[in-house]
Amino acid sequence: MNYRQQFAEKIHSHLEGMVDVNEIISLIEEPKYSTHGDLAFPCFTLARKLKKSPQQIAADLSEKINAPFLEKTVPEGPYLNGFLNKESVSRQVIQQINEKQGNYGSFSIGNGKTITLDFSSPNIAKPFSMGHLRSTVIGNAIANISEKCGYKVVRINHLGDWGTQFGKLITAYKLWGSEEKVRENPIKELFHLYVTFHEKAEKQPDLEDKARSWFKQLEAGNEEASQLWKWFREESLKEFAKIYGLLDIQFDSYDGEAFYNDKMDAVIQVLKAKDLLSVSDGAEVVDLTDENMPPCLIRKKDGATLYATRDLAAALYRRKTYHFEKSFYIVGQEQHLHFQQLFLVLQKMGYDWAAELKHIPFGFILKDGKKMSTRKGKVVLxxxxxxxxxxxxxxxxxxxxxxxxxxxxxxxxxxxxxxxxxxxxxxxxxxxxxxxxxxxxxxxxxxxxxxxxxxxxxxxxxxxxxxxxxxxxxxxxxxxxxxxxxxxxxxxxxxxxxxxxxxxxxxxxxxxxxxxxxxxxxxxxxxxxxxxxxxxxxxxxxxxxxxxxxxxxxxxxxxxxx
RNA sequence: GUCCCAGUAGCUCAGCAGGAUAGAGCAACAGCCUUCUAAGCUGUGGGUCGCAGGUUCGAAUCCUGCCUGGGACGCCA
CATH class of the missing domain: 1.10.730.10 (Isoleucyl-tRNA Synthetase; Domain 1)
Incomplete structure (x- = not known):
């Protein structure tokens, strides 16, 4: 039912092999105005090869070409316009759709290979903002579309359930929080604590040090810190489940950042073994000056890991677990540099599949022309x-x-x-x-x-x-x-x-x-x-x-x- | 300063593997329900395609420079 291709083949058969069929296909277009027909072939590019005017070529072709699927062809200046046979074409289209039902438009180009999609990925203890909506709905749609194209997809919600923010949260909770308040209204209260932390930290820089220290204790498995973390996480997930229920979106995995805690040492070992790590200002980094890019931070000067480390571990884990052919990250465009760095580091580590990782960026939801900032608490739920x-x-x-x-x-x-x-x-x-x-x-x-x-x-x-x-x-x-x-x-x-x-x-x-x-x-x-x-x-x-x-x-x- | 994204009608946006006369929706105005859902349909007005060069038979579309807006650029993610 590909009339464009059939039209191209007809044209090709009258050109004595002077032009490739695929080239003709790519030239064929749909006229902007219906009076010009359903298919159009501009003859400009042939003029030189055939040493004839485009007008002449169009006229010649028009006389030679006829086919059952074509009602007629009309030369219109340098264009050869084709009119499809409405009777037979419309009958076939209607029949086909009624037969195939929802499968109409499906492809098998994916051939059952796997694509992992990392999307939505909200941060624990922060409200589900309008900003996360974009990743969620875009990611879900791309997952559906990939399935429609014959891929097997793995929807991964890479929860932001680890990181310095928990140091901040624990610090704030211990200073100003109360258990009753959090129990009553978890997300709201936790978010309030998070915002308060940032307000106070502007005047009291030592709060940042405290937060770093708490996060480090959390990483080290400190009992109190771990209990709080677990509690914050559970309450947040309950809240997110409501949103996903409303949006009717499901995930295959909720393995977030915390999931990779015990998988990062291995990554760092590989980096060391391949001699990719260097120390800079006390932090461990992968130097990327050869690629004209700022270095990728792997470990902070206090020894704590960063999101790049976790993303490396996650990429390796997903490759090993899902054997993906492609892996998509539906994450805001402000993280463009991060993903460029991530992919480069994986390449340097010698993984050729790094070429199949793709960052799929999207724009911001702006408020009064500016990016909305969660840290200041200005957020629309x-x-x-x-x-x-x-x-x-x-x-x-x-x-x-x-x-x-x-x-x-x-x-x-x-x-x-x-x-x-x-x-x-x-x-x-x-x-x-x-x-x-x-x-x-x-x-x-x-x-x-x-x-x-x-x-x-x-x-x-x-x-x-x-x-x-x-x-x-x-x-x-x-x-x-x-x-x-x-x-x-x-x-x-x-x-x-x-x-x-x-x-x-x-x-x-x-x-x-x-x-x-x-x-x-x-x-x-x-x-x-x-x-x-x-x-x-x-x-x-x-x-x-x-x-x-x-x-x-x-x-x-x-x-x-x- | 470097890099990424965007600039098209009053507003929101399509069109950008170059092609014939630059299109929708909203807003404004004028029409259409005794007939299948009027949350719809029909019509009118409205454009230096950010600016300047370049490539081409042909540029909103490709290249270069500039301007404007947004964003990123080491211990947040």
Whole structure:
């Protein structure tokens, strides 16, 4: 069903082997204006080789080329425009989607190989902020997309459950905390302590030393420190579970930083054995000046390890445990340098698979044009935002469709979907200004628009009582054709989205398909008893299948009714 | 200072393995519900594609420099 390729082969067969087929494929484009047809071949590059004007080439090719899948070809200046046979093509597209259902657009390029994805990774004892939302939803979508492409994926939540922050937290807890307060409202109180620490430390620098010392004791296995750590961690995980429940996201592993505590010595030994470690200002580092990069800190002057050490241990462990072919890190772009260093160190250690590790960065959620800082306590809680979204969705349902059953369930799907979709429709590298109104909009280019379109389609199908044996004929009117062509594009969209590790490609695609279906819906009477009715219903079914599958890949649900 | 990301309509953003006339949504204005969900559809207005060079038959798209905004640059992650 790859008409682009077939078109290219036709052209190729009339060029006496002067140009490679693949080169022709890469030249073929889709005309911007539908009056120019469905496929276009610009003849400029051939002009020199064939010593003919592009116009002449287009005209010659047009006379020679004909094929069952082509209705006609028309030379238009230097372009050869191809018009697909709408009748047969539309019939095939509709049939194929109805057959394959949710598997339409799946690939086997992954060949069952494994990809590990490190995403979400919130810090213990800190609230789940809007900032973590990005890693969480982008990572989850890329995981789904990878599966769709035939990979086995391992979703890893690399919890920030270790590090100097626990030294700070223990220090603060011992100075100003109370057990009752923490029990009452764990995250809030722990976070309050964390913020207080940073406020006070500005005037009392010795607090930082205390924190370092506590962390060192924690690493050494000090009983009191370990008890506190365990407690803080458990309370935090309970809180995170609520968020993941709302977002409907699961992980295969919660092995966080603490998990690698006993695996770091080995890393340091290897580094030493390969003579990669050097001492600088009392700290142990891997020098990267050859690569034009600042050194990678492995061990602090007080002997404590750093996140680079843990990430090295984690990479080695994951390779050994999961035998991944690729390994993705969905982490903010501010950590770009860290990952460059990490990958380089692994390369220097002699692991050729280091080339398959990939940092997938994303932009910030900004507040008034600036990065939000957790340390100062200025943070917007994701849970609050989600609850507000669900609330608003519920109110909208009450206003628009008060008789709907499962109002609460649908409100959740719509509210959560709005937040996920708002994030994923932007290219991940872009910064996003935090704007609740924008996020909770329920019109225009939103998740709801897609859900609504899907529900409209499903509603028709319920009314129509579809027959099993669909006798499908081609649909050739312009509204159907636009929808068909978009449906035909879905597999390419999946592939592009995977190759660029860019969920927004799919988000924009489902918006586009929705828009075209809504036009179709308002211009064509679907439930009308004539020879094409079955075909129209099959088309509607195709659209709902693709919309639902597209949303699923993004982590958004598609309710039957709204 | 070095490095990374971004700069396209009033606002939010697509388009950037170069191609025909630069597109959506929001906002503004004007229409469309006795017919499949109006959370929708139709129409109107709105652009020096940050600036300057370069490569090319052809540049929003590729290269160089500059400007603006955000971020990173050793003991946080």
């Amino acid at each position: 994701l849970e609050d935002v989600i609850k507000e979204a669900i609330d608003l969705a519920y109110k909208n349902i009450e206003a628009k469709n008060p008789s709907l059953v499962n109002k609460q369930e649908v409100a959740k799907q719509v509210g959560v979907g709005a937040i996920i979709f708002h994030d994923l429709k932007h290219e991940r590298q872009n910064n996003i200004e935090f704007n609740l109104d924008e996020m909770l909009k329920f019109e225009g280019s939103t998740g709801l628009y897609v859900q609504y379109t899907h529900a409209r389609g499903r509603s028709i199908l319920r009314k129509a009582s579809v027959k099993d044996d669909l006798n499908i004929v081609g649909l050739t009117d312009s509204h159907s054709w636009t929808v068909i062509k978009t449906l035909m594009d879905f597999p390419n969209v999946i592939e592009k989205s995977f190759q660029h590790t860019e969920p927004s490609v799919i988000a924009r695609y489902v918006l586009n398909l929705s828009q075209e279906f809504n036009k179709y819906y308002s211009h064509v009477k679907i439930l009308s008893d004539d020879a094409e009715q079955n075909s129209r219903l099959a088309l509607v079914n195709s659209v709902t299948i693709v919309l639902k599958e597209g949303l699923r890949l993004l982590g958004v649900q598609a309710p039957e009714q709204l």
